[in-house]
Amino acid sequence: MVTIRLSVPETATAGDIIEIKALIQHPMESGFRRGSRGEVIARDIITRFECIYGGETVFAANFFPAVSANPFLSFHTRATTSGTLRFRWTDQNGQTWEDTAEIAVT
Amino acid sequence: MKAWLALPLLCWLAACARSETSHDFAVERPEPAVSGTTFLTPETQALQEDDFANPGYLWVDRGAALFLATMPDSPSCASCHGEDGGGLIGAAAIHPKWDEIDSKLVNLEGRINECRTRRQHRDALDYESDDLLALTTYITNLSKEMPLSVEPDPRAKAALEIGKAYFNTRRGQFNLSCSNCHTENWGQTLRGDTISQGHGNAFPAYRLEWQSIGSLHRRFQDCDTGVRAQPHALGSETYLALEYYLAIRGANIPIEAPGVRR
Numbered sequence: 628m629v630t631i632r633l634s635v636p637e638t639a640t641a642g643d644i645i646e647i648k649a650l651i652q653h654p655m656e657s658g659f660r661r662g663s664r665g666e667v668i669a670r671d672i673i674t675r676f677e678c679i680y681g682g683e684t685v686f687a688a689n690f691f692p693a694v695s696a697n698p699f700l701s702f703h704t705r706a707t708t709s710g711t712l713r714f715r716w717t718d719q720n721g722q723t724w725e726d727t728a729e730i731a732v733t
Numbered sequence: 734m735k736a737w738l739a740l741p742l743l744c745w746l747a748a749c750a751r752s753e754t755s756h757d758f759a760v761e762r763p764e765p766a767v768s769g770t771t772f773l774t775p776e777t778q779a780l781q782e783d784d785f786a787n788p789g790y791l792w793v794d795r796g797a798a799l800f801l802a803t804m805p806d807s808p809s810c811a812s813c814h815g816e817d818g819g820g821l822i823g824a825a826a827i828h829p830k831w832d833e834i835d836s837k838l839v840n841l842e843g844r845i846n847e848c849r850t851r852r853q854h855r856d857a858l859d860y861e862s863d864d865l866l867a868l869t870t871y872i873t874n875l876s877k878e879m880p881l882s883v884e885p886d887p888r889a890k891a892a893l894e895i896g897k898a899y900f901n902t903r904r905g906q907f908n909l910s911c912s913n914c915h916t917e918n919w920g921q922t923l924r925g926d927t928i929s930q931g932h933g934n935a936f937p938a939y940r941l942e943w944q945s946i947g948s949l950h951r952r953f954q955d956c957d958t959g960v961r962a963q964p965h966a967l968g969s970e971t972y973l974a975l976e977y978y979l980a981i982r983g984a985n986i987p988i989e990a991p992g993v994r995r
Binding site for chain 1: 786790794
């Protein structure tokens with residue numbers, strides 16, 4: 628089970644700058660740590676996060692091993708049209724997850 | 734001349750008396766009893782108070798989803814306790830509690846597993862598994878801001894004694910008891926940290942060191958390892974007794990789960 632917490636305003640006025648926040652549950656194992664027996668703990672990280680709004684990628688980020696576990700993202704965009712914000716994130720093995728949030732723009 | 738000598742002598746005697754009796758009082762709760770949040774940096778306090786950014790809420794959300802989940806021939810938690818868990822508000826504040834059927838002390842983790850095996854016909858969850866942590870965090874969060882109100886139960890007196898003894902017994906290579914730090918020296922600094930009073934009111938808590946949420950028993954293991962003592966198993970009787978003792982020692986402190994700790 629993968630959990631993401633999203634914070635997107637339900638309503639906004641066209642032209643408003645809105646803040647979007649996302650908190651993703653993920654271990655973000657760096658690959659540099661060792662277990663109690665000295666064995667390397669394999670790297671397991673999210674490598675890409677994107678937010679698509681109105682058919683346009685309004686935010687994208689590449690993640691590297693230095694990003695902490697359960698990454699927290701906060702970014703801004705301009706409210707343009709009512710519709711769906713799609714959040715998509717991909718791990719190093721190519722597995723992709725997606726979640727959505729609705730916004731009403733007046 | 735005599736009066737001139739008597740004052741330092743009296744002070745010295747008083748100091749002796751205090752150090753001799755300090756062990757008798759070591760089991761008493763620190764006054765004023767305050768949550769560990771008090772001793773955190775403002776940044777960590779802010780992270781805990783932010784209901785969105787607090788990473789512990791990932792487990793609360795996951796717990797809420799598990800709470801509603803049904804399985805074939807098995808009722809969901811919500812079918813008895815309400816969709817919003819309303820029937821369990823306050824439950825976390827009174828655990829560990831004496832279980833009438835098994836005649837033993839159980840904590841919230843134990844109670845969830847009892848419910849699963851007795852009423853939901855499901856397997857018990859492993860201690861510290863993500864699912865059990867999520868359910869425990871969700872149910873504890875329902876009692877957020879309610880005071881810890883575990884009543885000392887006469888039937889659990891033995892457990893209370895074990896917990897009290899564990900808290901006050903020196904152990905490990907460092908030869909420290911829990912009370913050496915958390916009753917006698919709270920508020921002082923240790924390796925750049927401020928020592929808390931050792932209350933469990935924020936657990937399950939997200940520890941920055943773990944980069945995950947963890948149970949109070951996992952915290953006990955860390956403390957035991959910290960003084961270079963052999964830790965006990967998660968869910969062991971000793972830790973359960975210690976949890977029970979701590980809940981009574983920390984009476985009336987508001988629940989904060991999911992807390993954020995260093």
